[in-house]
Amino acid sequence: MTEENPPQTASSETDPSVTASDAAAPETESPEARIAALEAEVADYRDKWVRAQADMENLRTRTRRDVDDARQYAVQKFAADVAETAENLRRGLDTLPPPAPDESPLLTKMRDGFAGVERSFVAMLERNGVKAEEPVGSAFDANRHQAMSEQETTDAPPGTIIQSWSRTWMLNGRLLKPAMVVVAKAPISQPPVSQPLDIEA
Known part of the structure; x- marks a missing residue:
């Protein structure tokens, strides 16, 4: 009489549907940490925008001055x-x-x-x-x-x-x-x- 093998439970080692990333998934980021990261990102974008505005204003001022000088002393x-x-x-x-x-x-x-x-x-x-x-x-x-x-x-x-x-x-x-x-x-x-x-x- 043939002996029946008992059923085996699938594991991460044998089940191909379980990936390594799923096995090593980090803990979920806390809302406070996510908010702090977003606020830092917003502050960085705001700083870059302010700098770009200042550079544009300086460029306009220099251009006006150069045009005035050219007109005045040509x-x-x-x-x-x-x-x-x-x-x-x-x-x-x-x-x-x-x-x-x-x-x-x-x-x-x-x-x-x-x-x-x-x-x-x-x-x-x-x-x-x-x-x-x-x-x-x-x-x-x-x-x-x-x-x-x-x-x-x-x-x-x-x-x-x-x-x-x-x-x-x-x-x-x-x-x-x-x-x-x-x-x-x-x-x-x-x-x-x-x-x-x-x-x-």
Whole structure:
């Protein structure tokens, strides 16, 4: 008579439907830990969003500044040439003799015409952001003036501009052409004249 084998219970070792991951499944994550992880993730995304917004605003600011600078100073070379023309008008006006009671009417009209053209030309430049500064009497400033020479004098403090060959020209607050000037300096002290000694015999 044949003996019957008793039925065997399926186990993880013999049942192929039971995987290793199922056998080693971790314990379920607690709600508190899951909430903390989500809050940390939200904070990280918020920080990245704030940084991206700041970078975008900085980019917009730089772009606006670059566009404004390009628009404001693109004509800088042209403005410098026009300022030189204004200086030539001033030099032409300065070459005319000073007004005299007996001067000819033609000379008076010429002087008035030169002066009128120079005034209207400078006014037109000022409306477009190009302004002239008269340097005589002001303190020398290397950012606005170019010293061509120094002159000893007691009529002005050292470092004062006593003569100019051209004016300072600015374009919207930025230096366009420096003034060429002569600057006062203190006279060099003369050595005292030695007096002969009076030696009694």
